[in-house]
Amino acid sequence: MMQSPVIDLRRLDDVPGAGIDLKKLGEPAQERALRFTSAKDREEFVAGRVALQHFAASLLYVDPARLVPDYHCPQCGPGQDHGRPGFLLDGGPAPLALSASRASGWLLLAGVVRPAEGLRLGVDLDVVSRVGFDGFDDVALTAAEKEFLVSIPEQDRAMQRARLWARKEAWLKMTGEGLRRNPAELDVLDLPGLRDVTDAELPEGLVAALAVG
Numbered sequence: 001m002m003q004s005p006v007i008d009l010r011r012l013d014d015v016p017g018a019g020i021d022l023k024k025l026g027e028p029a030q031e032r033a034l035r036f037t038s039a040k041d042r043e044e045f046v047a048g049r050v051a052l053q054h055f056a057a058s059l060l061y062v063d064p065a066r067l068v069p070d071y072h073c074p075q076c077g078p079g080q081d082h083g084r085p086g087f088l089l090d091g092g093p094a095p096l097a098l099s100a101s102r103a104s105g106w107l108l109l110a111g112v113v114r115p116a117e118g119l120r121l122g123v124d125l126d127v128v129s130r131v132g133f134d135g136f137d138d139v140a141l142t143a144a145e146k147e148f149l150v151s152i153p154e155q156d157r158a159m160q161r162a163r164l165w166a167r168k169e170a171w172l173k174m175t176g177e178g179l180r181r182n183p184a185e186l187d188v189l190d191l192p193g194l195r196d197v198t199d200a201e202l203p204e205g206l207v208a209a210l211a212v213g
Contacts, residue, residue: 005097005121005212008055008109009200012102015047025049026069032082048102055109056087056096066090074176084120084176099173101125101208108200108208122174122211123197128162129205140165142187159207163196164188166209174211 022030036042057064073083087094097115101108101124108125145164149157167188172178197208
């Protein structure tokens with residue numbers, strides 16, 4: 001039986017990221033943080049990385065200082081400032097599968113301790129209003145997904161449209177394909193291992209999805 005991921009939702013303003021030594025984020029993330037022109041964007045990025053490290057440490061019952069960030073991109077390889085999050089614990093790979101997503105000042109985290117070999121996670125947190133623009137359905141949804149939206153009450157469509165998009169983002173993050181794959185060709189109405197996140201109380205206007213595979 002597959003182990004269920006631990007889900008955690010955190011407000012970025014509550015994460016003690018201000019004043020942190022950026023070197024603790026690892027060199028790739030440190031360089032990325034310094035490239036932000038917006039102080040708010042930089043602070044949220046740093047807070048997200050700090051929160052993820054503390055989340056990982058809590059799953060393993062270790063001091064966060066023992067964890068060294070070790071991100072791996074399926075396309076670019078290890079040692080990146082992006083891609084699948086991971087950590088080294090006392091010099092070796094920490095036994096974790098992790099995923100994280102930021103939106104509108106919030107951070108959604110997912111983790112599995114001692115995952116089965118090859119297990120991957122993808123989590124996405126998204127803003128409902130972000131996917132309401134004209135033409136979105138044509139570039140993002142399959143024919144079956146469009147039919148699904150038409151079949152439900154109009155007042156529910158914005159929320160369901162956003163949920164479909166969150167599922168796509170979570171799935172493509174899990175597979176490592178990202179938006180290199182055309183989302184309009186990925187049907188997420190009934191994919192195994194993919195679900196809406198309902199076990200975290202999301203703020204109004206946000207939706208989330210989790211993919212495990």
